[in-house]
Amino acid sequence: MLATLILIAVLTVWLLVSGQLTALKERLAKAEAAIRALELELQGAGELTSRAAVEPEPLADEQPVQEPAAVEAAPEASVPQAPVAPAQPSPVTEQHDVHAPGFEERIGTRWAVWVGGAALAVGGIFLVNYSIEAGLIGPTTRVVLGALFALALVGAGEWMRRGERALPMDIVPAAHIPGILTAAGTMVLFGTIYAAHALYGLIGSGTAFVLLGAAGLTTMLASALHGPALAGIGLVGAMVTPLLVSSSEPNPWALVIFLAIISASALGLARMRRWLWLALINTAGVVLWGLVLAQPAEPWVSAAFAHALIQLALVSVCFAVAPHAQASDAQSEPDWIGVASLGALTLLLTWVLAVAASSGADAGWILFAAAAMAILAATAWRSAPSAAASVFAGVVAIAVALLWRGVNAPPPDSSLWPAVGAIMRLPDVLHVYFPFVAFSSLAVSLVAAMRLHNGRELPIATAALYALAATVPPLTALTVAYLRITQFDGSIPFALFGLVLAFIFADAANRFQNSEGDPPAAVPHLAAGAFAAAAVAALSFALVAMLDRGYLTVAFALSALGVSYVATLKRILVLRYAAAALGVVVLGRVAWDPVIMGSDVGSWPIFNWLLVGYGVPAVCFALSARLLRRDGDDFPVRCADSLTVIFAGLLAFFQIRHLMNGGDPLADGSNLIEQGLITFVSLGFAAGLLRLDLGRANIVFRVASYLFTGLAIYSAIVGLGLAWNPYIRGEPIAGGWIINDLLLGYLLPSLMALYLARISRGVRPRWYTVSAASLSFLLAFLYVTLNVRHLFHGANIGFMLPTTDMEQWAYSVAWLALGLVLLAYGIWRGSSEARLASGVLVLMATLKVFLFDLSGVDGIWRALSFICLGVVLIGIGLAYQRVLFARPRPQAELAGGGEPTGA
Structure with missing residues (x-):
């Protein structure tokens, strides 16, 4: 495990330092190439100037030596030419061509040096560990031998550096042997001093502080001479030293002092040499050690406090x-x-x-x-x-x-x-x-x-x-x-x-x-x-703290309006987004408590606390959107528009819930009228947003109109068509034959869907208009059919009740009458959707008469069914012939000239 950690540390340092040194060499080679090119250019310009000075100037009345065309034709003319210097290989190219090391050279000259330096450092630490385990030498002797070994490595590195006469001071090769030896000696020196203080107690805190400071200073000075490789190796080695040299009784304060000295040295060196990467590595190391120190026990907590403060001050x-x-x-x-x-x-x-x-x-x-x-x-x-x-x-x-x-x-x-x-x-x-x-x-x-x-x-x-x-x-x-x-x-x-x-x-x-x-x-x-x-x-906070907690939503909405006003007045972009952020907070508050004002919102319809909790935010965000739109239609404006639509919709839906559930908007269950009103309101929102979108080309209103239409279709099909259909559910219908629950549940949503289909024609896709018209036809058909059954059975119209012959005839007549109404509307408004719905109803009535009434209805009701069907079909044919597809009358007939003639 220890060898694995050491290998990871060595590889990490090698990857970090190798890239830095390669970049340094490339930059130096490019600089030398630029200097050489500049020297050649200056040399050529000097020779050209000297030749021009000795050549006699032409007389004033002489013609020019040659025209430009002649110069092109006769390159041998006596025009002074600057001598062309022989091509010189670029230093960068030469370096890559001549000194590009192969695999064998990399192993022998670089990798061996890196691994050897790491092995020396780790070997010194393992030697100390072995002497401890075998009991060969005492603590004092161990520390002295470790220090001598570290000083020997540092001295060897310095001796070899001074012996390098061929290389300039600023050049640090990728496998710099003096730097590697110095780095290894620095790591051993750090570990030796730390062990002398924390493990054996041979030196006190003051002495350890001085010695560690001296070691850090030595590392900084050596890094300034040997390049960034030593700085990276020394820092990483110092950071992992407490892991390699363990103790049965760890002292967190010694670790704090150790990390403070290391961090001060690294940050000082990074500041002097502008090595930001070194400072970032140091920050990462001290944060990780801080997490280790932060343990819920003394003295670790106090040491973690001191470590965090010291490192914060240093950074x-x-x-x-x-x-x-x-x-x-x-x-x-x-x-x-x-x-x-x-x-x-x-x-x-x-x-x-x-x-x-x-x-x-x-x-x-x-x-x-x-x-x-x-x-x-x-x-x-x-x-x-x-x-x-x-x-x-x-x-x-x-x-x-x-x-x-x-x-x-x-x-x-x-x-x-x-x-x-x-x-x-x-x-x-x-x-x-x-x-x-x-x-x-x-x-x-x-x-x-x-x-x-x-x-x-x-x-x-x-x-x-x-x-x-x-x-x-x-x-x-x-x-x-x-x-x-x-x-x-x-x-x-x-x-x-x-x-x-x-x-x-x-x-x-x-x-x-x-x-x-x-x-x-x-x-x-x-x-x-x-x-x-x-x-x-x-x-706003003062209002919330002073009033009931339900006003928090109102207070934040008012704050958003105030911020929008200031943003528009001062033209401050940041405040526009602040207003949007307040809107998101308000939305989160609603998600937390949808009723906003608590369980007791009042028993009055419409005029209750829901009107304040949802109505005030809706108005505030509408005004905010209007104010913010003066400076452009950006994200905060769209956010305010969205919140306006959301709060207005929630206000309407919760008011319906409040009305239909005895003042409890969160009550379980629903009913026919509630589903009808939700469908009606959803279609109304879709129509209103469509109008607003046509006036402003607002993407928020456009998307919202589609969403409300989808909600209305879902509520109509699932709620009115299946879940709360009185024919399927068996719930009683309140009211008489005309004014009853079916009027609010089916007829009103049907008329609103018809209005939506009418205003969307030509401004929305064809499928949208057809969907709205189909929804209107479906709800109208359910209203007529269920109302007929209500006429015959009273409040309870469940499917288990028997159906009489007169009721069957009434269904046929009602469907035909609805078909005629739709046909008349289609002819009046030029609506193909209404005429198509009329045809579908008439076809349904025809099939019912011929397939069901013919065998299932007896007596006069069967005859009346066929009579009514025949009258309606003839009337429809007449309407199509005389109104929709009427042919123009001949001129002779219009003039009263007798019967028209034809083939």
Whole structure:
């Protein structure tokens, strides 16, 4: 297992370093080629100038020596020509052609050196391990021999480097033997010093600190001489040294000191030589070791705290502040590599906080969190390219608010979800919890706001990070504290805190707006909009904390409207997306509690709390879409349009549910009228959205109209045709023969489907119009058929009841009458769909009369069936002949000249 780890480490270092050295050699060869070409060009230009100087100038009255055409024809003319230098092979080409190593050469000159250096380092460590296991020598002798072996390797490497006279100092070959020997000696030296302190206690913490610092300094100096290979090998070797040299009683504090020295050396070297890859490897290593240190027991938790703080300070100074010390605000674009390193350490910080909170650590972790926020805030203040550090400081403040240790059991009357309430329990020390959360988040906000105020020339991306840190952490921390302390219940104190925060944000927005200047500066303009949006959000929070929790949806919707207004007024693109984000939050709130206002929404139809919970957000998002559309039809506009449609649809459907279920919109089951009203409303939404789409060419309204049509078809077929069909289900029908449940269940949706088919003709695909017309015909047919059965059987029209001859005749007459109505409508409106439906009904009636009434109906009702059918068919034929397909009358007949003649 140990050999496998060593082999992986060696291969990893080789892959990292080999690419760096190859790139360095190629860049050097290209530079030499460019210098050689420039020398040749200068030499040729000098000779041409000297020849032109000695040649006599032509007299003024002489003609030119030759025309351009003559020059082409006579290249031997006496025109001075620059001497052409003999072709020189490019250094790059020559290098690849002459010195391209083969497989055998690679093994003998490179791989053997790399593996040999790794073997020397590992051999020294194994030698120490063997002496320990065999009990050959004492601890002091082991340490001395290890140190001598390390110094011997380093000395051999330095001696061989000084003996290399053929190579310039800046060139580092791919298999540099002096560098490999020095790297091996450095790894053994690190392991020896660590073992002397942590394993045997031969040296104290102070001595170990000095010796490890000296070893790190030696590695840095040697890397500056031997190139980046030694830096990578030395860093990886130092990082894995604690794994190779184990102890029965591990000391986490020694590991913290060891990692601090290694990290300081690596970051210092990366800063001097601009090796970003070395700094990134170091960050990854210290984060992984931090996860190892973060164990829920002392002294590991304290050591993890110290390790995270030390590494954060080192990365902040060497990787975030020092590289940008001389950068002006105008040049302070975000340094995303530094931001990534700070973000990784921030994740480590939050993990250590979580471990400490779960292990029941004392209040010392609060000081640790405060120190971490101070380091991050100071980094963001000093280095504008690292402005994201202020955001990370806010993340730590929010993490403290979330992870603060709570009481053992959640309160029984919590309004939170059970799973959420088990996590966000009441904090154990309230008089410390809330002041710390409020002060820390406001301090982070203040630092970011002041830096934003002083940076009028900052790039927009950098200013946006400061604005994010100045607004979001206080709002989020206040929300988390409110949820944990009140368990989502109303609280006047928290409402007052929200009002105070809203006042602070509004004052900041006013100050930034007054400092914009003419023309308005971009950074104050962005800051004014961000603080104005934050003020609206804080005010919404105050309303939520003051009122019942059901108003949270309304408050967020009002916040989205306010943010949309500010975004339009200030022309701030970021706030447009902020309004869309608030809309998504509102939608999530609805998914959490669809009723919004609780179980008691009122008993009045329409005028109940559903009208507030869904109607106000629908109006707010409609107004938001109208405001945002002034500056373009982009994603936030489409998001606002979508939310408008969603909330309007939910309002209509929940109002129907409320009406049909005694004030309970979440009641189980349904009925015929409810299914009919849902189908009617769905078709109405489809028609209204189609009209809106035709006026604005809005893709959201177009897609929504299709979705509502699909919902209507599903409700009609499944709900009205099968599940809640009174003929199949046997449910009684209320009302008389004309005014009854069937009117609301079938006739009204049929008329709305007919209207949708009419307005969609020519502006929607043919299949869409035919689908709407077919739905109208199906619902009308069900209405007529079921109403006939209701006429004969009363309230109960189930299929188990017998059918009389008169009822059978009535079905035939009703179908024929409906066919005539459809034919008349089709002729009047020029609707082929209506005429086709008429033909289908007449065909059905004809088949029924000839196939069923002929044998199944007796007496006068059978005769009346055939008589009615004959009359209707003749009438239909007359209508087609005289109206639809009427031939023009001859001129003689029109003039009264007698009978027309024909063949």
